[in-house]
Amino acid sequence: MTDSSNLETDLSVSLGRIKLSNPVITCSGTFASGMEYSKFFNISELGAVVTKSYSLEKKQGNPPPRIWETACGMINSIGLQNEGIGHFINNQLGEAKKKGAEIILSIFGYDIKEFKNIAGRIKSIARDLLALELNFSCPNVDRGGMSFCAYPDMIKMTVSEIKNILDLPLIAKLSPNFNNVRETATAAKEGGADAVSLINTITATAFDIETFKPRLASITGGLSGPAVKPIALLKVFELAGENILPIIGMGGIAGWEDAVEFMIAGASAVGIGTAFFSAPDAGKKILEGLEEYLKRKNIENVADIIGIVLKNNYEKSG
DSSP states (O other): OOOGGGGBBBOEETTTTOOOOESSSTTTTSSSSSSGGTTTTTTGSSSSSEEEEEEEEBBBBOOOOEEEEEEEEEEEESOBBBHHHHHIIIIIIIHHHTTOOOEEEEESSHHHHHHHHHHHGGGGGGGGEEEEEEETTTTTTGEEEEEEEEHHHHHHHHHHHHHHHHOOEEEEEEEEESSSHHHHHHHHHHHHHHEEEEEEEEEEEEETTTTTOOOOOSSEEEEEEEGGHHHHHHHHHHHHHHHOOOOESSSSHHHHHHHHHHHTTTTTTEOOTHHHHHHHHHHHHHHHHHHHHHHHTOOOOOGGGHHHHHHHHHHHOO
């Protein structure tokens, strides 16, 4: 009988051209550039650190209040506040690389032109990046301010334009707020994306019953945390069944059990986000728990559990 305690596990996974030493990464917008969390654990142990989303110029974000804790998560309306891509290039990338972390840079633009201008700035640091995430949840001024994810053709066009500028693996970050995840993922693939990340936050709100005012200055925000996990899990499972692109699953992952559940549903990697606000070392604990799980199950390669639910269902239906 095999002694599982001595089992050597292989945690490496691949998402197209993106090679990760393990499937546990961070979600953009929750981990800054990684420096804030490096005092809690060695961030280089993660498969990758995904930065906050950067725009071309500095953005102030929304006025406060812009965070409200819910019974099982939180609603945020930060408004994509950031110091601009130049600040990341000049001040943050070097520090993150010193920590030994693999960096996935997240960017957003209000139109294709801004996306392209940011990509042009990134050319000088492309060698220092593992991949580039395109946050398509931002409003598209060319289409009346609606999110890019409302228009699959814009996603295809943007990915294609950036691919012509940069020789970097591209990840399309998709929204669950439109009933078109299959269409947006297909558009991302047609444009040349290597993977998708799913899901971003779900539009939500909250009100103060004493003052009769919204809890957030912007009224609406994005719900994240354990409350969204069942929804996120279904979106990942359904999209994985379409076999369009490799998926980074995210949405309410708070423990290693959640990470395993997303992977067996079809995610090739998992993003940790809101969990970091209550447990700054959540990524490290989830990674350790995942490895212990594989040893207990006598599974040598974590890649073997990816989509196992889909495979089992297919075999039964076949």
